[in-house]
Amino acid sequence: MPETRHTKSPLFELTIYRLKEFIREPDAVFWVLIFPLLLTLALGFAFREKPPDRIPVGVSEGPFAQRHLLALKKSPALQPRIYPEREGREELRRGNISLLVDGGEKPVYRFDPTRPESRAARVEVDNALQNSAGRRDAFAAKEEHVTEQGSRYIDFLVPGLIAMNLMGTGMWSISFAVVNARLKKLLKRFLATPMRKTTFLTAQFLSRLVFLVVEVAVVATFAWLVFDVEIRGPVLLFCLLCLLGGAAFAGIGILVSSRAKTLEAVSGLMNLVMMPMWICSGVFFSYERFPDAVKPIIRALPLTALADALRMVMNDGFGTAAVMPQIINLVAWTLVSFAVGLKIFRWS
Amino acid sequence: MTDNLAISCKGLRKHYSDVKAVDGLDLDVARGECFGLLGPNGAGKTTTIEILEGLNTPDAGEVRVLGLSWRDSERDIRERIGVSLQETQLSEKITVYETLRLFRSFYRRGRDPEELLRGLSLEEKRNSRVGKLSGGQKQRLAVACALVGEPEILFLDEPTTGLDPQSRLQLWEIVTSYRQRGGTILLTTHYMEEAERLCDRIAIIDHGHRIALGTPKELIATLEAPHIIELTTEPALEESDFKTLSGFHGATRRDKGWQLRVDSLAIAVPQLIAAVDARGTKLETLSTHAATLEDLFVAMTGRELRDA
Numbered sequence: 001m002p003e004t005r006h007t008k009s010p011l012f013e014l015t016i017y018r019l020k021e022f023i024r025e026p027d028a029v030f031w032v033l034i035f036p037l038l039l040t041l042a043l044g045f046a047f048r049e050k051p052p053d054r055i056p057v058g059v060s061e062g063p064f065a066q067r068h069l070l071a072l073k074k075s076p077a078l079q080p081r082i083y084p085e086r087e088g089r090e091e092l093r094r095g096n097i098s099l100l101v102d103g104g105e106k107p108v109y110r111f112d113p114t115r116p117e118s119r120a121a122r123v124e125v126d127n128a129l130q131n132s133a134g135r136r137d138a139f140a141a142k143e144e145h146v147t148e149q150g151s152r153y154i155d156f157l158v159p160g161l162i163a164m165n166l167m168g169t170g171m172w173s174i175s176f177a178v179v180n181a182r183l184k185k186l187l188k189r190f191l192a193t194p195m196r197k198t199t200f201l202t203a204q205f206l207s208r209l210v211f212l213v214v215e216v217a218v219v220a221t222f223a224w225l226v227f228d229v230e231i232r233g234p235v236l237l238f239c240l241l242c243l244l245g246g247a248a249f250a251g252i253g254i255l256v257s258s259r260a261k262t263l264e265a266v267s268g269l270m271n272l273v274m275m276p277m278w279i280c281s282g283v284f285f286s287y288e289r290f291p292d293a294v295k296p297i298i299r300a301l302p303l304t305a306l307a308d309a310l311r312m313v314m315n316d317g318f319g320t321a322a323v324m325p326q327i328i329n330l331v332a333w334t335l336v337s338f339a340v341g342l343k344i345f346r347w348s
Numbered sequence: 349m350t351d352n353l354a355i356s357c358k359g360l361r362k363h364y365s366d367v368k369a370v371d372g373l374d375l376d377v378a379r380g381e382c383f384g385l386l387g388p389n390g391a392g393k394t395t396t397i398e399i400l401e402g403l404n405t406p407d408a409g410e411v412r413v414l415g416l417s418w419r420d421s422e423r424d425i426r427e428r429i430g431v432s433l434q435e436t437q438l439s440e441k442i443t444v445y446e447t448l449r450l451f452r453s454f455y456r457r458g459r460d461p462e463e464l465l466r467g468l469s470l471e472e473k474r475n476s477r478v479g480k481l482s483g484g485q486k487q488r489l490a491v492a493c494a495l496v497g498e499p500e501i502l503f504l505d506e507p508t509t510g511l512d513p514q515s516r517l518q519l520w521e522i523v524t525s526y527r528q529r530g531g532t533i534l535l536t537t538h539y540m541e542e543a544e545r546l547c548d549r550i551a552i553i554d555h556g557h558r559i560a561l562g563t564p565k566e567l568i569a570t571l572e573a574p575h576i577i578e579l580t581t582e583p584a585l586e587e588s589d590f591k592t593l594s595g596f597h598g599a600t601r602r603d604k605g606w607q608l609r610v611d612s613l614a615i616a617v618p619q620l621i622a623a624v625d626a627r628g629t630k631l632e633t634l635s636t637h638a639a640t641l642e643d644l645f646v647a648m649t650g651r652e653l654r655d656a
Contacts, residue, residue, distance in 0.1 A: 013453040017442060024441035024477075184437035192401055192431035193454040193497070194423050348403065 010195050014203035018177065019210060028173065032211060036165040036219050040158065043284075044227050047153040054079035055098050055121045058088045062103020071132030072101070077124045099125055151315075158223040159310035160283035162216055166245045167277065167303050169215060171270055174204050174253030179266045188348040201342055205250045212246035232317035241313065241323065244330040245306035251337035252302070258341040277303035305329040353412070354379045354501050354532040355400055360409035362395050362556075369395040370406070371556035379500075382523070382533040384547035386540065386641060388651065392556040393536035394434060397505050400534065401431050414500060427456055430499030432490045434506050440479030444470055447478060448492055455497035468492050468522060484515025491522055502526055504535040508542060520546060540641035552645060559648055568639050573597035573609035576643050577616065579634040580605030581624055589623050600646050604632075607646060609639065 022028055056079045059068045065082050072080035083091060083100075092100045092110060099121040102108035107129055111118040131137075181187045190200060216239075223229040231238050256273055260266035280287055280294075281303035290298060298304050309326035312318040320327075355377040362370040369392045377383040385393045398404040400411060402418040402425060411418060413425050438447050448461040465471045468488045473481060481489065487507065494502055504523070508516040523533060523546055537543055543550050544564045552560040552567070560567055568574075573595075579585075584604055590596065595611030610616040613636055624631050646652055 008449075008453050010450075010453040013450045017439070017446065017450050020446065021439050021441045181439075184439075185433055185435050186437065186439065188403060189431070189433055189436040189438075189493075190454075192403055192426070192433070193451065194426040194456070195454040 011199050011203055011206070014195075014200060015206045015210075018203055018207035021177070022173065022207065022211065032169045032173065032215055033218060036161065036169075036215065037222055040161055040219055040223060041226070043157055043161070044154050044223070047157065055117060055124065056081070056096065057121050057125055058083045058091055058097040058100045060085040060088045060100060060103045064105050064107075065103035067132075068101050068103065068107060068129065072125060072128050074132065075124050075128040078121070078128065101125060101129075154223075154227045155229055155315050156286075156311065157284065158219075158227070158229045159314050160307045162219055162242070163245060163281075163303055163307040163310055164278070164283045165215060165219060166212060166242065166306065167249045167274060170208055170212070170246055170249030171253040171256065171274065173211070174208055174250055175257035175260070175266050175270060176263065177204065178254065178257040179260050179263055182261065182346070182348070183263070185348070191347045197345065197347075198342060201254055201338070201345070204254065205247070205338075208250045208253075209243060209246055212242060216242045229314070231314045233313035234319060237320055237323070238310065238313050241306065241309050241327070241330075244327060244334070245302070245310075248302045248306070248330045248333040248337070251334045251341065254345075255337040255341035258345045261346075277301050280304070281307055283307060300329065302330060302333045352378055353415070354381070355383075355411075355413050355534060357400065357411045358409055360396065360399060360411065361407045362392075362399060362404065363407055368556050370399070373409070373553075373556065373558055375400075375551060375558070377532060377534055379532050380527075380530055381548045382527055382535070382546055384543040384550040385534070385536040385553055386538065386543045386550050386645075387536075387553035388538055388645075391553045393538075393553055394505055395556075396553070397503055397534065397536050401429070401503050402426070403431075427497065428499060429501045429503060430494035430497055431503045432494040432505065432507060434509070436490060438478045438486070438489065438493070441477055443475050443477055444481070444489055445474045447489060448496055451493040452496045458497040459495065461496060464492050464496055467525070469518065482515070484511050484518060487511060487515065487519060488522065491519065495526065499531070501532045501534065504533065506536055506538070508537070508539065516542070540645070544641055550641070552641070552648070554645075554649055560644065564641060567641060567644055571597070571609055571639050571644055571647055573611060574639050575610050575613050575616075575636060576639050577608040577610060577613070577620065577634065577636050578602070578605060579608075579620070579624075580632045581627075581629040582632055583629055585624070585627060585629065589627050590620055593619050593623070598647060600650055602646075607643070609643070609647060 055077060057072065059065050059072070059080055059082045061082060061084050069080055069082055072078050081097075088097070088100045089110070091097045098115065098118045099109055099111040102110070109122055109125060111122055113119060220231070252273065256269045257266050260269060280290065280298045281301050283303070287295070287298050287304065299308070305326040309323040312323055353376055355375065357373065357375050360370050360373040371392075373392075373396060385396060387393050395404060399406050400413065402413070402422060414428055416425050418425065445461060445465065448464065452458050452461050465474055468491070470485065470488055470492065473485055478486065478489065491504070491507065494504070507523070508519050511519065520542070523535070527533060535546070547564065549561070549563055550567060551558045560570065562570070580603070582604070585606060587599060590599065590606070590608060593608075593610065594615050596616065597609040597611070599606050599608045608616070608620070617636070621631070642652065
C-alpha cells in the first residue's frame, strides 16, 4: 500500500476527527440543530400576527339599550354586550370591558381615561352612536395599513435567534470538546506529537464553521418557509456575517476553555460570559431602552454586533458599507480571543 | 560519547510544593537499549519520564534526547520519539483506524496504519470505535499511536498496569518486536517481572532518587543472596534467633514474620527450623523462592513495590 495515501495534513485530519466525534454524539446534534428550531417555532407562534382585537364595551340595561347595541355593532372595532347596570359596572372595574354606555336616551360614557384602550373605545363608541343618530362625516378618509414584512416581531426575532444560536452552540461545542480532551489527557497526548498547537485550535475552529453553515441554513430556511421571514439584503453578506459571528464565538469559546480543568468550571465561565449578552444584546427586545451611557458597551459585545448586523441585512436590506462597524467588531473579537486563548492555553 | 546515548539526564530535580518528586536523578540510556524505571507508585517515575518526554520542565538538571535539548529542538525530537502516557483516553466515538490515521498525519514520515494494525493484532477491530475495545486492545492502540511515527525512542509509562495476564503478554511481544527493529525503549513499571523480562538495564527509583542501577542479573546479585525464605511464627522470632545461620545475609521484618536472604536453602532451612524449635515458638508458614528485584527493593527500602 503506498504510504502517501495516509499523509493528509494534520489540520484536515483533526477537523474530520472533530466532525466525526460530534456527529456521533446524538445529544450534541439535538442541541445544535433541533433545539434552535423548536425555539424559533415556539416563539414564532407565541408572537404571530393576529387581526387587531375588537374592544369589548358594555351597554347597561335601559329603554335605549337595544338601539345603542345595534349602533355599536356596526363598528368593526367594537364588541358590545348588554349588562344589567350593576354587573356592567363590575365588569368595567375589573377591566373586562373598556367602556360602559348608559342605556338612556342621552348616552353617558363611563370609562377610565388613564387606560389607552378605554380612550380608544370612547372615540369608537362616540363615532358609532353619533353616526347612527344621523351625523354626517365631513369627508371619508382612506386608510392604509402598514403591517409589512420586515417590521413584524418575528422579523425582529429571527436574526436575533440566529445570532444567539451561533453564540450558544459555538461556545458550548468548542469549550466542552476542549475541556473534555484536557480531562482525558488527550491534549497532553497531542502535545507529545509534532503537531503544532495552532493546528489543533484551528481545527476546532474549522469543524465549528462546518456545523455553523448547516445550523444557520436550517433555521433561516425554516423561518422563511413557516413565517415568511426573508433576507432582503445580499444573501452573501448574510452568510459572511454568520461566518464572522461563528468565528468570533469560536474564538471566545477557545479563550473561555483555555485554562479550565473541569466541565463545571467551564460551564460557570460560559454562563458568566454569555449571560450579559443574553440580557443586553437585544435578542428578544431592543436594547434602546438601556441608558445612553451603557449603549456603547452593549454595542461592543459580539452578540449585539452580530444581531444588529443580521437585522440590518435581513430586515432593512442594507449592504456591506452599513454593517462595516459590526464586521470590524467581529473580526477584532475573533483575532483577540484566539490569540490570547492560544497564548494562555493549558495542555495538561 | 553522547552521540551513542538515546537519552541522558544529569542532576534532574523537580519539587512540588509538598513533595520532592524527582531529587537529583542521573540516567543514561544507550541506543537500542530497553531501559526500565522500576519503583513503587509515587516514586517519581512518571514525573521523570514526562520530563524526558518534554511534557514537564525540571527545576534543575540537564536533559538530552538523541543528543538534542528540548529547548532548542523540540519539534525535531517530537518527530523522532513515540509516547504512550499513563492515562490517555482516546476519543470513544472514533474508530481504531481513524485514530491511528490521525496520529499518522502528525508525523512527516511513519508507518502505514494498516500494516501496524496487523502487527498489533488489531486488524479485526479496525472499524470498531475505541469505546468498544477491551482494556488490552485500548492499550495496544495507545502503543500503536506511539509507534505510527516510526520513532527512534519509545516511551511507555506503566504500559501494562491494570491489564490481564494475556494482554500483558501481547504487549510485551510488541515491545520486544520493536526492540528487534533497533528501537530504544524507556519504560516505567512497578511490576518487577515486567522489568526483569523486558529490560536490559533497570534503575530502581524511590522518593525521587535512584537507589540502584544495572542489569536485572547484576541487581539481584547485589543482594549477595540468591535465595529468600519467608516465614511467620507465633510469637514472632527475634533477629538474634537467626543471625548466626550459615550464609545469612540479612532479614526484613514483614508483618508477623520475616524475610531472610541466604546463600543456600539446603543449609539454612534446617538450621532455621532448629532455631524455631529452640525458641519454643510455633511455625505458621514457611516458603522459599529465588531472589527477585522485588526482594532487592524490599531489602533496600523495607517496603514492597506494590504497597509503597
